Amino acid sequence: MGKRAFVIIIDGVGIGELPDAANYGDRGSDTLGNMARLTGGLNLPNLQRLGLGCIHEIEGLTCIDNPAGSFGKMGELSPGKDSTTGHWELGGLVLDRPFPTYPNGFPEEVISEFVHQTSLEILGNYPASGTEIIKDLGEEHLHTGKPIIYTSADSVFQIAAHEAVIPLEQLYEICMIARQILSGEHSVARVIARPFTGKDKDSFARTKYRKDFSLKPFGKTILKILSEAGIPTIAIGKINDLYAKDGIQISEHTKSNEEGMEALTASLKKYKHGYIMANLVDFDMLWGHRNDFIGFKKGLEKFDQWLEKFLLQLDSDDFLIITSDHGNDPTTPSTDHSREYVPIIAYGQRVKKGVNIGTRKSFADCQATLADYFSVEKTAWGESFLQLIFE
Numbered sequence: 001m002g003k004r005a006f007v008i009i010i011d012g013v014g015i016g017e018l019p020d021a022a023n024y025g026d027r028g029s030d031t032l033g034n035m036a037r038l039t040g041g042l043n044l045p046n047l048q049r050l051g052l053g054c055i056h057e058i059e060g061l062t063c064i065d066n067p068a069g070s071f072g073k074m075g076e077l078s079p080g081k082d083s084t085t086g087h088w089e090l091g092g093l094v095l096d097r098p099f100p101t102y103p104n105g106f107p108e109e110v111i112s113e114f115v116h117q118t119s120l121e122i123l124g125n126y127p128a129s130g131t132e133i134i135k136d137l138g139e140e141h142l143h144t145g146k147p148i149i150y151t152s153a154d155s156v157f158q159i160a161a162h163e164a165v166i167p168l169e170q171l172y173e174i175c176m177i178a179r180q181i182l183s184g185e186h187s188v189a190r191v192i193a194r195p196f197t198g199k200d201k202d203s204f205a206r207t208k209y210r211k212d213f214s215l216k217p218f219g220k221t222i223l224k225i226l227s228e229a230g231i232p233t234i235a236i237g238k239i240n241d242l243y244a245k246d247g248i249q250i251s252e253h254t255k256s257n258e259e260g261m262e263a264l265t266a267s268l269k270k271y272k273h274g275y276i277m278a279n280l281v282d283f284d285m286l287w288g289h290r291n292d293f294i295g296f297k298k299g300l301e302k303f304d305q306w307l308e309k310f311l312l313q314l315d316s317d318d319f320l321i322i323t324s325d326h327g328n329d330p331t332t333p334s335t336d337h338s339r340e341y342v343p344i345i346a347y348g349q350r351v352k353k354g355v356n357i358g359t360r361k362s363f364a365d366c367q368a369t370l371a372d373y374f375s376v377e378k379t380a381w382g383e384s385f386l387q388l389i390f391e
Contacts, residue, residue: 003273003317003373004271004272004274004276004315004318005274005276005318005319005321005373005374006267006277006278006319006320006321007275007276007278007320007321007322007370008278008322009087009090009239009277009278009280009325010322010324011279011281011284011285011288011324011328012283012324012325012326012328013300013324013327013342014029014031014338014340014341014342015030015031015033015056015073015340015342015343016032016033016073016340017029017030017338017339017341018075018076018339018340018341021338021339021340023339024339026329026332026334026338026339026340029332029338029339030327030329030340031296031328031330031338032056033057033058034329034331034332035293035296035329035330035331036058036059036297037059039293039294040059040060041059041061042058042061042300043301044060044061044300044304045304045308046305046307046308046311047061047304047322048064049064049069050068050322050345050347051063051064051067051354052071054071054356055071055072056073056341065354068353069345069346069347069351070346070351070353070354070357070388071344071346071357072343072344072357072358073341073343074341074342074344074360074363074365075341075360075361075362076089077089077094077363078095078363080154081154081327081336081337081339081340082099082154082155082156082189082190082326083154083189083190083238083242083284083337084214084215085098085099085189085326086324086326086342088217088221088242088243089362090325090364090366091222091223091364091367091379092222092225092364092368092380092382093219093221093364093381094362098155099155099187100155100185100186100188101153101154102151103153104126105125105126105127106125106149106157110181110182113181114181117177118147118177120145120146120174121144122146122148122149123137123144123146124137124149124150124160125149126151127152128152129152129289129290130150130152130194130289134160134196134201134206135201136201138160138162138196138201141160141165142165145166147159147161148160152336153334153337154189154190154337155190156188156189156191156192157178157188157190157191157192158191159175159178159193159194160194160196160206161174161194161195161196162195162196162204163195164197168193172211174193175191175192175193175211178213179213188215189215190213190214190215190241190242191212191213192210192211192212192213193213194210195210209255210255211241212242214243215244217243219379221243221246221247221379222275222367222370222378222379223235223243223248223277224246224247225371225376226247226274226275226370226376227249228247229374229376231274231275232275233249233250233275233277234248234250234251234252234267235248235252235277236252236267236276236277236279237260237278237280238253238279238281239251239277239278239279242279255281256282257280257282260278260279261280261303264278265309265313268310268314268315275370275374280303282299283296283300283328284337286299287299287330288328288330290330290335291332293330296330311347314347314349316350317348317350318349319348319350320346320348321344321345321346321347321369321370322343322344322345322347323343323344323345323366324342324343325342326339326342327339327340327342341359342363344365346369346385346389350390351391352388352389352390352391355389357388357389360383360385361383362381364379364381364382365384366382367379367381368381368384369384372386372387373386373390
């Protein structure tokens with residue numbers, strides 16, 4: 001039996017502003033810290049036991065004397081704060097320039113080509129909250145059949161459509177056309193299908209059948225390196241979409257935290273060796289983007305409860321990392337991602353207890369550590385901390 005490692009990405013869970021946060025309009029962002037203060041403290045006994053309270057001041061958590069895990073935080077070298085940038089850097093690729101964003105909507109050449117290739121006129125084409133734009137334009141969409149195009153502070157081209165007007169498969173086909181159009185100068189990080197249901201603006205609701213169409217990584221990630229070395233790579237959640245399937249041998253699509261946690265539990269028996277990378281999306285999608293700090297808190301506490309049983313089922317040689325891809329502070333006026341450090345917790349029977357791995361310079365340190373663990377080459381970025389934490 002070979003080695004097995006798990007990386008669980010609790011999407012959007014930042015742990016304090018990065019030094020350049022002001023350049024992104026994110027001064028003061030602190031997803032965990034601000035949320036804890038506003039809600040009277042977080043109740044996360046299992047994450048506390050692993051060392052989360054030792055990374056950063058978080059109301060409700062303490063830094064216990066002998067944490068069961070090793071802990072620290074990671075800064076982001078790449079410019080940007082979107083999911084693709086964060087995941088690619090976690091996989092070992094650092095961008096030298098950010099993905100393009102469109103604060104005034106997409107240019108005419110992009111929209112006209114989209115209309116030409118899909119034979120569909122559009123609504124929208126401006127930055128908006130996904131829940132608000134379907135309230136504003138959803139009824140017109142029902143009457144006209146025109147898809148709703150919008151963006152955000154992130155590098156995304158989003159297409160919202162009612163499932164009864166544009167069925168899911170057709171919506172996904174439209175997104176693939178948009179993905180082909182958005183290349184070169186306009187290579188946005190993600191094209192996102194945003195299906196919704198409901199009868200009117202008071203009942204419109206986005207469904208769990210969102211799908212991301214990402215750019216292919218510009219170089220080899222740890223997933224690709226491991227796959228080429230004959231080590232199984234398993235993606236749970238939106239991981240497959242964010243890496244454009246590159247280097248991923250098995251993909252399990254999940255649409256919620258609950259489904260993701262169920263898949264992780266099942267993976268303990270299904271995959272006895274290899275690299276299992278999972279994204280739990282609800283922290284970002286349901287609560288961060290909607291500034292729902294109460295829901296965010298409850299979601300973290302539910303994850304913490306699940307984590308207790310998961311840890312007990314790990315094999316003696318397993319290696320677990322819990323981290324994130326960016327912040328999404330639900331307490332600030334912004335409904336977009338925030339430029340923050342992300343926590344990193346390492347756990348396993350071979351992992352030393354209570355080691356503070358400090359503030360890492362890049363998310364790519366996660367990849368370098370995994371490469372060291374599996375004895376494969378790493379990418380050009382990142383420094384391994386495996387020797388600091390392994391017995």
